[in-house]
Amino acid sequence: MTSTSLDIVAIGDAIVDVFATCDDAFLEERGFAKGSMRLLTTDEARDLYAAMGPGREVSGGSAANSMAGAAALGLSAAFVGQVADDQLGAIFAHDMRSLGVKFATPLIADPPPTGRCLILVTPDAQRTMSTFPGASHELTPAALDPELIRSASVTFLEGYLWGPERPRAAMLEAARIAHAAGRTVAFTLSESLCLGDRRHGVLGMIEAGTVDLLFGNEEEVRHLTGCGDFAECVESLSKHVATLVITRGARGAVAVESDYLVEIPAAPVERIVDTTGAGDLFAAGFLAARCRGRPLRACLETGSIAAAEIISHFGARPEADLKELAGL
Known part of the structure; x- marks a missing residue:
């Protein structure tokens, strides 16, 4: 194995998040299940955005948020x-480059436009x-x-x-390249993996x-495996x-390596404002x-500290000094 010059490279949705507050009645009127994630067509995205209250835009996407956090914690x-x-x-x-995250993926012509996620916080x-993937699902191995x-x-x-077939092929190719070079491949689960037959793949x-x-929350893991009992x-x-x-929300987190299991409680949070980006x-x-x-225990504890900082404010990008909080 050759030496590395980078800690982490992530592959994921390139999305701009739009946050707005709403009451439960707004969700009910539109038939949205609270806490859910749904995909939108272009017309649906336009209609929902028009109906939302004042919004705040910030670059997002699950793995992109993780890399923003990684950079804040001192990683390359x-x-x-x-x-x-x-x-x-x-x-x-x-936004990505300003955070110190290397981003050099070649642009494509519009349409489709850059993806966006409309986030309603109760x-x-x-x-x-509610996500309109747009260009993010056009990623290819090339x-x-x-x-x-x-x-x-x-x-x-x-x-x-x-x-989506094209970005899936890109991720599998990236995993092949990484393993051929003796690197570690990490994968984070999502709600979307429970759709149709995706869980089997x-x-x-x-x-x-x-x-x-492998990262996942308790609900995602239950859906993926079909097991009712957490231990199973x-x-x-x-x-x-x-x-x-x-991760298990307020019940903390669990990690397993070679039959060695570690469990920690959740880091204390004075006030939960927005759970976006906790995972x-x-x-x-x-x-x-x-x-x-x-x-392993310290890894879990550092993850819990980072998650606690995020849920204490709106948005999925850190506002406090994560490196200082985590002691890295």
């Missing part, structure tokens, strides 16, 4: 994701997401830079991109040894990956500690 990070040659695409690229801090992937200790793949990919480090979920997945990490920043904290050679 890069992101691969497709945007269009339009205003939101320029905003996304600027008074109980739950977020309901957009990959093999040398960039070989240079990273960890290649981090986002579950939201698993459904993901399970097959995991069972084939494509993933070394852990047993079902941990035998196929070197490291399994499961993304947990992954960032865990990976930051892992890349610094910290033991």
Whole structure:
């Protein structure tokens, strides 16, 4: 194995998030299940945006949020994701680079336009997401830079991109390149993997040894495995990956490595404002500690600290000094 010059390269949705508050009645009127994620057509995205209250725009996407957190924690990070040659695409690229995350994916012509996620936050801090993927689902293997992937200790793949054929092929190719170079491949689950028959493809990919480090929350893991009992979920997945990490909300998090299980409580939070990005920043904290050679419990604790910071304010990008909070 050759030496690395980059801690993490992530592949995921390149999305601009638009946040707005609403009451439960607004969700009910539109038939939205609180806390859910749904995909929008162009017309649906236009209609919902017009009906939302005042919004705040910030570049997002699950793996992109994780890389923003990783950079804030002192890691050298890069992101691969497709945007269009339009205003939101320029905003996304600027935001990532301003955070210190390397972003050099070639632009494509509009249409489709750069993707966006319309996030409705209710008074109980739950977020309901409606996503128009746009250009992000046009990512192909041709957009990959093999040398960039070989240079990273960890290649981090986002579950939201698993459904569309082209980005799925790009992620599988990135995993192949990473493993050929002796690198670690991490994969984060998402709600979208529970749609249709996607879970079978993901399970097959995991069972084939494509993933070394798997992240997911308790609900995602239950849907993926079909197990009702949490312990059965852990047993079902941990035998196929070197490291399994499961977040459990207020009940903390669990990690398993070689039959060694560690469980921690959630980090204390004075006031929960918005849960958007909690899992993304947990992954960032865990990976930051892992890349610094910290033991498994410390990795979980760092992830919990990062998640606690994110849910204390609106948005999925850190506002406090994560590196200082985590002691890295």
